[in-house]
Amino acid sequence: MYKKYIYFLFLLLLAFLILANENAKEIIAGITIFLIGMVFMEDGFKLFSGGILERVLKKTTSSLPKAIFSGFLATSVVQSSSLLTIIIISFLSAELISLSGAIGVIFGSNIGTTTTAWIVSSFGVKIDIAKYALPMIIFGVVLSFKDEKSYKGFGNILLGLGFVFLGIAYMKSGFESLKDAIDLASLAVEGYLGVLIYVGVGAIATVVIQSSSATMALIITALAVGQIEYYNALSLAVGANIGTTVTAIIGSFKSNNNAKRLAVAHLIFNLVTAVVAIVFLYELADLVQFLSSKLGIASDDYILQLALFHTIFNVLGVLFVAPFTNIMVKYLLSIFKTKSVHVTAKYLDKAVINSPEAALSAVQKEVEHLYDNSVEVISHALSLHRHKYIGSDDISCVIEESLTKIETDIDLYYEQNIKDLYSEILYFCTLAQEEMDSQQQDNIYRLKIACRNIVEAIKYVKELQRNIDKFLYGKNDYIRSEYNNLRKNIAKTIDTIYTIRSLEDDLDIISKIKVLKDEIEQLDYIQNGKIDRLIRENKIDSKGATSLINDNVFTHNIAINLIESSITLWVKDKDIRTLGRGQ
Amino acid sequence: MGIEKLFKKVENFFELDKDEQEKKQKKKEKLKQALQDKILSLKDKIQESDSKAKKKEHKKQIELMKDFLQELN
Numbered sequence: 001m002y003k004k005y006i007y008f009l010f011l012l013l014l015a016f017l018i019l020a021n022e023n024a025k026e027i028i029a030g031i032t033i034f035l036i037g038m039v040f041m042e043d044g045f046k047l048f049s050g051g052i053l054e055r056v057l058k059k060t061t062s063s064l065p066k067a068i069f070s071g072f073l074a075t076s077v078v079q080s081s082s083l084l085t086i087i088i089i090s091f092l093s094a095e096l097i098s099l100s101g102a103i104g105v106i107f108g109s110n111i112g113t114t115t116t117a118w119i120v121s122s123f124g125v126k127i128d129i130a131k132y133a134l135p136m137i138i139f140g141v142v143l144s145f146k147d148e149k150s151y152k153g154f155g156n157i158l159l160g161l162g163f164v165f166l167g168i169a170y171m172k173s174g175f176e177s178l179k180d181a182i183d184l185a186s187l188a189v190e191g192y193l194g195v196l197i198y199v200g201v202g203a204i205a206t207v208v209i210q211s212s213s214a215t216m217a218l219i220i221t222a223l224a225v226g227q228i229e230y231y232n233a234l235s236l237a238v239g240a241n242i243g244t245t246v247t248a249i250i251g252s253f254k255s256n257n258n259a260k261r262l263a264v265a266h267l268i269f270n271l272v273t274a275v276v277a278i279v280f281l282y283e284l285a286d287l288v289q290f291l292s293s294k295l296g297i298a299s300d301d302y303i304l305q306l307a308l309f310h311t312i313f314n315v316l317g318v319l320f321v322a323p324f325t326n327i328m329v330k331y332l333l334s335i336f337k338t339k340s341v342h343v344t345a346k347y348l349d350k351a352v353i354n355s356p357e358a359a360l361s362a363v364q365k366e367v368e369h370l371y372d373n374s375v376e377v378i379s380h381a382l383s384l385h386r387h388k389y390i391g392s393d394d395i396s397c398v399i400e401e402s403l404t405k406i407e408t409d410i411d412l413y414y415e416q417n418i419k420d421l422y423s424e425i426l427y428f429c430t431l432a433q434e435e436m437d438s439q440q441q442d443n444i445y446r447l448k449i450a451c452r453n454i455v456e457a458i459k460y461v462k463e464l465q466r467n468i469d470k471f472l473y474g475k476n477d478y479i480r481s482e483y484n485n486l487r488k489n490i491a492k493t494i495d496t497i498y499t500i501r502s503l504e505d506d507l508d509i510i511s512k513i514k515v516l517k518d519e520i521e522q523l524d525y526i527q528n529g530k531i532d533r534l535i536r537e538n539k540i541d542s543k544g545a546t547s548l549i550n551d552n553v554f555t556h557n558i559a560i561n562l563i564e565s566s567i568t569l570w571v572k573d574k575d576i577r578t579l580g581r582g583q
Numbered sequence: 584m585g586i587e588k589l590f591k592k593v594e595n596f597f598e599l600d601k602d603e604q605e606k607k608q609k610k611k612e613k614l615k616q617a618l619q620d621k622i623l624s625l626k627d628k629i630q631e632s633d634s635k636a637k638k639k640e641h642k643k644q645i646e647l648m649k650d651f652l653q654e655l656n
Contacts, residue, residue: 507621511644518643575614579651 010208026174027218034167034214037160038079040140044156045078046355047149055357057087061101064325068318071108076115079213081244084109085262087358089351092258099329102258103265107318110241110269114314116213117237117307120168120220130169136162149437167214171221195235195281199274202239203246212244216310220303230302234285237310238277245270256349257336264335265328273317284313345369345424350431356440359432366425367447367454368569371562373417374454375494378558380408381465382487383472389491390498399488405469410462418458425451450568457561460554467547478539482530482548486555489523492516493559497566506573510580513571517563524556615655622648 017024057074061067075081084105092102136158143155206215216237223233245267277284288309289299297304321328347365352358379386383406389398429444436444464486471479496516500509531548534540540548571577625641625648632638 505621507617507648511621511647514647515640515643575610579654 023174023177027171030167030170030174031209031214031218033163033170034217035211037163037167038211038213040156040163041079041160044153044160047153047156058091061097061105064100064104064322067101067104068108071105072112075109075112079116081109081113087355089259089262089349099261099332100325102262103325103328106262106266107269107322111311111314111318113213114311117216117220117310120217121303121307130166133162133165133169168217168221171218172224175222175225175227194232195278198232198235199239199278202236203243206240206243207246212240215240220306223306224303233306234281234309237306238274241270242274259349259351260336261332264332268328269317269321272321273313276316276320277313284309288312344420348424348428353432354435356436360440360443363425363429363444363447367450370421370425370451370454371565371569374458377408377410377413377458378461378490380406381410381461382468382490384487384491390495395491395495396488399484399491410465414458418455422451422455446568450565453561453565457558460558464551464554467551476540476544478534479544479548485527486551489520489555490558493520493562497562501570506571506576510571510576513563513567514580520556520559524552527552611655615652618648618652
C-alpha cells in the first residue's frame with residue numbers, strides 16, 4: 001500500500017525536477033540513458049558470448065582465490081555484476097559450484113565493478129565521448145537487426161556502449177551548466193559528519209537508480225566539473241556500495257534460498273567493507289595519494305584517484321572478509337533451511353529464466369532430480385531399498401532376500417514428490433524457451449520428453465505394485481519366482497543407469513545403455529516364453545497368467561522409459577544420441 | 584529486410600556457410616575416429632578380462648560400435 005504512494009510521490013518529484021530545472025532534466029536524462037546502455041550491454045553480452053561465460057565460470061570456481069579472480073575478470077569484461085550474480089545463483093542452485101565458490105565470485109565481482117569507475121574516469125570525462133556515442137548507436141542498431149546471435153549480440157553491446165557514453169555526456173553537460181546556477185560544492189560538509197551524510201546520500205541514490213555503476217558515473221562527472229568535493233565523492237562511492245546491496249536484498253525476497261544466501265553474503269561483505277572504509281577514510285585517501293604518485297597519476301587528478309580509491313577499498317574488503325568465508329558459509333546454511341512436505345524444485349530459479357545457458361543447466365539438473373525421485377518410488381513399490389541393490393555384485397541374491405514389504409502409497413508419493421516438481425519444470429521450460437535459440441529449444445524439448453518418460457515409468461509401476469503385493473507373498477512358488485525376475489529386471493536397469501551416470505565418454509554410455517536395452521528386449525521375449533510354458537504345464541492358473549503377462553509388459557515399459565530418459569539426460573553429444581536411438 | 588540480404592551477401596562472399604559444413608564434416612570424421620579407437624580399446628579389454636560376462640558385454644559393445652560406424656558411412 002505504502003509502496004504505491006511512495007512510487008507515486010517519486011514520479012511527482014521526478015516530474016517537478018524535470019519541469020523546474022533544465023539542468024536537472026539533463027542530468028536525469030543522462031542517468032536514464034546510461035541505464036538503458038547498461039541493459040543493452042548486458043543483453044548483448046548474453047547473446048554474443050553464447051554461454052562462454054557460463055562454461056568458464058563452471059570450471060574456474062573450484063577454490064576461493066580462483067573464484068575471486070574469475071568474478072573479477074568476468075565482471076570487468078561484462079561490466080555487469082547483476083548478470084554475473086544471476087548466473088552464479090543458477091549454478092549454485094544446480095549445485096555446479098559450492099556456496100563458498102559462489103561467494104568468492106561475488107567478492108571478485110565487487111572488485112570487477114570498480115573497472116566501470118576507471119573507464120568513466122579515463123575516457124568518459126576526459127575526452128568528448130559523445131562524438132563516439134552516436135556512430136556506436138547507429139552501427140549497433142544496424143547490427144541488432146540481424147537474426148544471428150553473434151551479430152545481434154555485438155550490435156547490442158555497441159548500442160549499449162553508445163548509450164552509456166551518451167548518458168555520461170548528458171550528465172557532464174548537466175553538471176557543468178548547473179555549476180553556473182548553484183555551486184553544490186559550497187554545501188560540502190567537513191569531518192565525519194560530512195562522511196556519514198554523503199555515505200547515506202550515495203546509498204539512497206543507488207537504491208533509487210538501482211545501479212551502483214550509474215551512481216559512480218554520476219559521482220565522477222559531478223567531481224569532474226567540481227560540483228562536489230573529493231572527500232565527499234569518496235564517501236558517496238562507499239555509499240554506492242551499500243546501496244547496491246539493498247537492491248540485491250530486495251531482489252532476493254522472491255527468490256530461492258540460494259539467492260537469499262548470496263544476497264546476505266553480499267550484504268555482509270559490503271557492510272564490513274563500508275565500515276572499514278568509513279573508519280579509515282582519511283588513511284585510505286593518504287594511501288591513494290601515495291599509490292597515485294607511484295602509478296603516475298597527477299596529485300590533482302581527483303577523478304582517477306576516486307577510481308583508485310574505489311578499487312582499493314573493495315580489494316581491502318575482500319582481503320578482510322575472504323578469510324572468514326567458511327564461517328559465513330556455515331552461518332548462511334543455518335539461517336536458510338528448506339522445509340517442505342512437498343518436494344519442490346531445487347534448481348529452478350526465476351532469476352535465471354532470461355539466461356538461456358544457465359536456464360538449460362538448471363532444467364537438466366531438475367530433471368535428474370525428478371529421475372532420482374522416481375527411482376526411489378519405483379524401488380519402494382517393488383519392496384526394494386536402493387542402497388542394497390545399487391552397486392551390488394549379486395543383484396539376484398539381493399532381490400530374493402528383499403522380501404520385507406515397504407508400504408508405499410504411490411498416489412501420495414506422486415502427489416508429494418513428482419507432480420509439483422514435474423509441473424514446475426514444465427512451467428519453467430515454457431518461460432525460459434522464449435529467450436532461447438532453436439538449438440536450446442530442442443534441448444528443452446528433449447528434457448521435457450525425458451520428464452514424460454520418467455512419469456510414465458511411475459504410472460506403470462503403480463499397476464505392477466498391486467500384483468507384486470499379491471503374488472510375491474502368495475503360495476505359488478512359480479509365480480513368485482517370475483515376479484522376482486520382473487523386480488530383478490527393473491533393479492538391473494536402475495543399477496546400470498546408475499553406473500553410466502559417472503562415465504565421461506558418451507560412447508561408453510551409449511554402448512552400455514544399448515546393451516542393456518537389447519537385454520531388456522530379449523528378457524521380454526524369454527519371459528513370455530516362460531509364461532507360456534507355465535500355463536501349458538498348469539503351474540499357474542489363468543488369473544495368475546493374465547496378471548503375469550500384463551506385468552511383464554509393464555516391467556518392459558518401466559525399463560524402456562527409464563532407459564530413454566537416461567539417454568536424454570546423460571549422453572551429452574547430440575550426434576551420439578541420434579546414433580543410439582537410430583538403431 | 585534489405586540489411587539481411589546485405590549480410591547474406593557478405594556471408595556468401597566470405598563463404599561462412601562453407602565453414603559450417605566443414606565443421607559438421609570434421610565432427611563426423613572425429614566421431615568415426617573415436618568409434619574406431621573405442622573398438623580397439625574394447626578388443627584390448629576382451630583380451631585382458633577374465634570374466635565371461637564382461638567379455639560378452641564388450642563383444643556386444645563392439646558390434647554396436649561397428650553398426651554406428653556403418654551408419655555414419
